[in-house]
Amino acid sequence: MKILVPIKRVVDYNVKVRPKADESGVDLNNVKMAINPFCEIAVEEAVRLKEGGTATEIIAVTVGSSASQEQLRTALALGADRAILVETDIEVEPLAIAKLLKGVVEKESPDLVILGKQAIDGDNNQTSQMLAALTGYAQATFASELKIEGEKALVTREVDGGLQTISVNLPCIVSTDLRLNEPRYASLPNIMKAKQKPLDVIEAGSLGVDIEPRNKTLKVSPPPVREAGIIVETVDDLVDKLKNEAKVIT
Amino acid sequence: MSILVIAEHDNEEIKASTNNVVTAATNLEGDIHVLVAGSNCSGAKDQAAKISGVAKVLVADSPEYEHCLAENIADLIVAISADYSHILSPATTNGKNYMPRVSALLDVAQISDITAIESSDTFERPIYAGNCIATVQNSDSKKVITVRTTAFDAAQNDGSAEVVDLQESHNLGISEFIKEEIAESDRPELTSADVIISGGRGMQNGDNFKILESVADKLGAAIGASRAAVDSGFVPNDYQVGQTGKIVAPNLYIAVGISGAIQHLAGMKDSKVIVAINKDEDAPIFQVADYGLVADLFTAVPELDAKL
Numbered sequence A: 001m002k003i004l005v006p007i008k009r010v011v012d013y014n015v016k017v018r019p020k021a022d023e024s025g026v027d028l029n030n031v032k033m034a035i036n037p038f039c040e041i042a043v044e045e046a047v048r049l050k051e052g053g054t055a056t057e058i059i060a061v062t063v064g065s066s067a068s069q070e071q072l073r074t075a076l077a078l079g080a081d082r083a084i085l086v087e088t089d090i091e092v093e094p095l096a097i098a099k100l101l102k103g104v105v106e107k108e109s110p111d112l113v114i115l116g117k118q119a120i121d122g123d124n125n126q127t128s129q130m131l132a133a134l135t136g137y138a139q140a141t142f143a144s145e146l147k148i149e150g151e152k153a154l155v156t157r158e159v160d161g162g163l164q165t166i167s168v169n170l171p172c173i174v175s176t177d178l179r180l181n182e183p184r185y186a187s188l189p190n191i192m193k194a195k196q197k198p199l200d201v202i203e204a205g206s207l208g209v210d211i212e213p214r215n216k217t218l219k220v221s222p223p224p225v226r227e228a229g230i231i232v233e234t235v236d237d238l239v240d241k242l243k244n245e246a247k248v249i250t
Numbered sequence B: 001m002s003i004l005v006i007a008e009h010d011n012e013e014i015k016a017s018t019n020n021v022v023t024a025a026t027n028l029e030g031d032i033h034v035l036v037a038g039s040n041c042s043g044a045k046d047q048a049a050k051i052s053g054v055a056k057v058l059v060a061d062s063p064e065y066e067h068c069l070a071e072n073i074a075d076l077i078v079a080i081s082a083d084y085s086h087i088l089s090p091a092t093t094n095g096k097n098y099m100p101r102v103s104a105l106l107d108v109a110q111i112s113d114i115t116a117i118e119s120s121d122t123f124e125r126p127i128y129a130g131n132c133i134a135t136v137q138n139s140d141s142k143k144v145i146t147v148r149t150t151a152f153d154a155a156q157n158d159g160s161a162e163v164v165d166l167q168e169s170h171n172l173g174i175s176e177f178i179k180e181e182i183a184e185s186d187r188p189e190l191t192s193a194d195v196i197i198s199g200g201r202g203m204q205n206g207d208n209f210k211i212l213e214s215v216a217d218k219l220g221a222a223i224g225a226s227r228a229a230v231d232s233g234f235v236p237n238d239y240q241v242g243q244t245g246k247i248v249a250p251n252l253y254i255a256v257g258i259s260g261a262i263q264h265l266a267g268m269k270d271s272k273v274i275v276a277i278n279k280d281e282d283a284p285i286f287q288v289a290d291y292g293l294v295a296d297l298f299t300a301v302p303e304l305d306a307k308l
């Protein structure tokens, strides 16, 4: 079985980003970049399927500028066999990313595509579902457990009320939730080996799809700030404040 | 043109998140129609017809819609989409599952998790775990939108909408429901609770959540948790509050043994009043708390319980 894992280069999750002073966008000057945590989980799941003998080849793919090669190398160090950069310098929306990924799916014919459920910058939570729509494949989003059984995938999903298990026909699109697995750290020898693994670059334009943005960001502003609160000394003080000042309990 | 709201329900009942989305829809121009897609869903249908501001309820009652499988629901929504300028759903795990599929099938962008409507094509939405608010203008002919329910009040239930049965069958047969484990609880739902008390890694184990339960009983509160508490197996996944869990905004949020990581704050910082109980006076949670108590939770929480 062949697995395709789309990954995204994002601001490291520890960084607290701020809007630019003129509100024209997000201030990303000199911030640390990393592979999106959910994508790391996707790579790990693919590697486990390969180690378990289910998968034979793992291809990591990203849509982005040439700087994203760094995150593809990370995926290769974690165990992907080869990588594809669909290169573009414009900021591409989920619909366009899904269209480009569909192009890659058509070329590579994977049996399984594993994506992150959301990128922690745009927080859109759209790409996997859109790719499923465009390819006509079934989708199993927010996965916390994945089993391949013959021509089907059995997936447990994290839903609002608890857990839901569905069975989907292969090929299918899976998106990862946080508890699917705990990704490994790349070892130094594997980081070295990753440098030798194949990384192909293809021009986004060569896939012949419309990637014009449909959304225009008019401004990016800071969220409303909360007034600084107070430290109470005792539980009695706390109860008193909640009853008589905030009036949120009786 | 009209506006289509996709109802969140469990076939028997409409979830309050539907009422929040109807309120959001009243900021747009056009009649509001609500789609109830389910199986044996007459209970949900009757309730949907009572939501104030709704002109028409469309019902697709058929076995293939019972478990809200994205493939079938998305096809159904696309099939009836022609007359609508805007299609809205709550940003629940169901809405997040089928709506991007709908937008890709319609070849339009989706606007996720909106918190305000400025005009028929311009919306506010949080990005970067709520550290930035983007104002986004969309150029598509149809707008497909998921709504952050905490940003809009719930519509009342004193309406009487017309009900129309749809004869639409969409069963792609590529996915199948196997089972679900839905937590049964007498407590209010996290996303619509007035009061929430949440525990973090500081709780040490699942058993210790009993001390929160006792307080929750007295306050009529829902119980939440940080990711660390869920990952450690103290409580189930549906308790998680945060960027990648549930977004909540109760009148009172009590964070116990939670440090206040950005990803947790993203899910609760719009609460009206925030209380933090933490033994580390430098914990970032105190920066957003209206009332902070620097104390060991194992003495402070039982004491709080006794004094309520």
Ligand SMILES: Cc1cc2nc3c(=O)[nH]c(=O)nc-3n(C[C@H](O)[C@H](O)[C@H](O)COP(=O)(O)OP(=O)(O)OC[C@H]3O[C@@H](n4cnc5c(N)ncnc54)[C@H](O)[C@@H]3O)c2cc1C
Binding pocket: A006, A007, A008, A009, A025, A026, A036, A038, A039, A061, A062, A063, A064, A091, A092, A093, A094, A097, A114, A115, A116, A117, A118, A119, A120, A121, A122, A123, A124, A125, A126, A127, A128, A213, A214, A215, A216, A217, A220, B127, B134
């Ligand atoms: C402030 C701001 C303004 C922006 N303005 C614009 C704008 O005006 N126009 C515009 O077009 N875009 C804009 N963007 C970019 C856009 O919002 C998203 O970053 C982009 O659309 C992807 O969405 P997402 O990462 O949230 O997708 P999600 O759907 O949350 O991503 C889920 C998964 O999809 C996969 N995936 C996502 N992106 C890629 C990728 N590039 N390559 C491979 N796999 C991927 C990954 O597996 C990921 O885990 C802006 C972003 C920001 C932060």
Ligand SMILES: Cc1cc2nc3c(=O)[nH]c(=O)nc-3n(C[C@H](O)[C@H](O)[C@H](O)COP(=O)(O)OP(=O)(O)OC[C@H]3O[C@@H](n4cnc5c(N)ncnc54)[C@H](O)[C@@H]3O)c2cc1C
Binding pocket: A013, A037, A038, A120, B199, B200, B201, B202, B203, B225, B226, B227, B228, B229, B240, B241, B242, B243, B244, B245, B246, B256, B257, B258, B259, B260, B261, B262, B263, B264, B267, B277, B278, B279, B280, B283, B295, B296, B297, B298
């Ligand atoms: C992609 C991604 C998504 C994430 N999404 C979420 C999310 O949705 N929600 C979420 O919550 N997190 C999320 N996280 C995790 C987040 O970064 C933090 O790791 C997590 O919130 C920490 O949980 P915590 O505060 O319970 O634990 P800790 O940070 O370990 O804090 C425990 C706190 O308990 C206090 N404490 C310990 N013992 C006591 C005691 N006896 N009395 C009083 N106080 C005590 C300590 O002082 C400490 O402040 C995400 C992370 C990533 C990378």
